[in-house]
Amino acid sequence: MNEKVVNAALLGLGTVGTGVYKVIKSQEQEMTAKLGCQVRITKILVRNLEKASGKVDDPSVLTTDWADIEGDPSIDIVIELIGGIEPARTYILAALKAGKNVVTANKDLIAVHGKEILETARTAQKDFLFEAAVAGGIPIISPLKNSLEANHVTEVMGIVNGTTNFILTKMSQEGMEFSDALALATELGYAEADPTADIEGIDAGRKVAILASVAFNSRVTLDNVHIEGITKITAKDIRYAKEMGCEIKLLGVARCQKDGVEAYVCPMLIPAEHPLASVNDSYNAVFVHGDAVGDTMFYGRGAGELPTASAVAGDVFEVVRNMKADCCGRVGCTCYKTLPVKDMADTHNRYFLRLQVEDRCGVLAEILEHFAKYQASVAQIMQKESKRPDTAEVVVITKLVSEGAFFKVKEELENSASVRKISSMIRVYQK
Missing domain, CATH: 3.30.360.10 (Dihydrodipicolinate Reductase; domain 2)
Known part of the structure; x- marks a missing residue:
């Protein structure tokens, strides 16, 4: 690593890519004090050279060829901001295997292929950081x-x-x-x-x-x-x-x-x-x-050009510090457990249910019988006027009940002669 300069490549010059370029440029005067060196974006992968040239100070850094980045040994960090699965996945894996650290905001890719990428980063002993993939500029x-x-x-x-x-x-x-x-x-x-x-x-x-x-x-x-x-x-x-x-x-x-x-x-x-x-x-x-x-x-x-760029640039600075300390890859994949993920039917929630029912005596009691049958206790119930003749609107909020049991209640209500329509079903958050 050059003690004076760390070279980075930017993949994509859209909204977030442009924001990252601006944020890193804005930090030039203080970067040496913060990091002990400068970070320079020496290559930017774009689709359209002419369109992108007006967004950068020096158009010579622009390229449409990934090989210009992958094959350049002077590039220490690849910042992937093109989004989607491909070619982002191919580029990231190739960059890690070529000995480059990677920073990304690509939630689509991580949510599907995170394990593969993190394992590749571990093998290469390189950083793969993705703070900006969740909640934009919010550190989480x-x-x-x-x-x-x-x-x-x-x-x-x-x-x-x-x-x-x-x-x-x-x-x-x-x-x-x-x-x-x-x-x-x-x-x-x-x-x-x-x-x-x-x-x-x-x-x-x-x-x-x-x-x-x-x-x-x-x-x-x-x-x-x-x-x-x-x-x-x-x-x-x-x-x-x-x-x-x-x-x-x-x-x-x-x-x-x-x-x-x-x-x-x-x-x-x-x-x-x-x-x-x-x-x-x-x-x-x-x-x-x-x-x-x-x-x-x-x-x-949670989004936007500069808030997301803030998170990306923060990860870039973290990579630089790790490079200076020769400890890239020190915090990689943290999934050391294998826990089962529950089916939604096995979860427990409270539920808000809005029904259109027959407007007659005894209909509320009939509705509550369906809930009682599956031990789905009702916390609140209120009846509203309806614009339709002979129809009443009923709103029910249940106590905590398993989703499986609640949907059995819902199915019976849908087939009940006294229920004309289930207008909405919304869960109620309970800690």
Whole structure:
């Protein structure tokens, strides 16, 4: 390693890539004092040279050929920001095998192929850091691997997708329906042209897989995470939740229990007094519960050019320090356990159920019989007027019950002559 300069290559010059370039440039004056050397981006892999040339000071660093980076022995760090599975996976594995350290923000790749990449990094004795893959600029991976390492962590949960949180905030604060709030999110740039990964919960699911793996020291992949999005949430659901003293948020939940790991993403009612209930707009927040530390909360911008770039650049600086101390790879894969991941039917939650039923005497008693049959106790029940003739709207919140038992109740209600429609079913968060 050159004591004066560490050379890095940047893969991708999109929103985050441009942010990383700006952040590292902005640190040039203080970098030697902080690190004892300079970090220079000497190569940037792009698709279109002409389009990218206006984003950098020196266009000669741009290339469209991965071989220019892989085969350059002077490049010590590869910063992968192109996203997706391929060619990112191929580039990262090749970089590690070529003796280069890697920093990435690629949650898609880590949630599916994290084990393969981390094992390759261990074999090569190189760093593979991914702080920016979860919650943008909020530090969470490093705290779990370092500051909170002395804890037995039993739960990691929170809001880890800014787009859906913005949508639900507008639905809650302004009474918007989902489609209108999504349109506004798209107009303001919070939602992608194709928002599927966000609104269907897939993006959050990837992050939950990563958080669970790191927190519980046991591999959890995207396929292990039960995922539901927010597309079925209505303004009426949110209004009724408020009447019950709750807000609706898309939560990612990972719990480590005696019989295995629970990992799921779904919209949930959360009490208004809970700190997460007041996390609004595009902000993210993650709660961690450890046996020694108790509850900790990490809050901030979960996405965006500079917040995400902050996390990426922080990892780059960490790699440089490890290089100077000749200890790259010192904190690699932490999954030394093999814990089972529970089926969603074996989890326990409370449930919010909104029903359209016959408006007649005795119908509430009939409904409650279905719950009693499967030992699903009801905590709250209220009847609302309906615009449809001879129809009443009933809202039920259960006590804690297994998902398997609750869905048997739900199936019986769907087949009941007195129930015309189940309008919505939403879980209720309970610590």
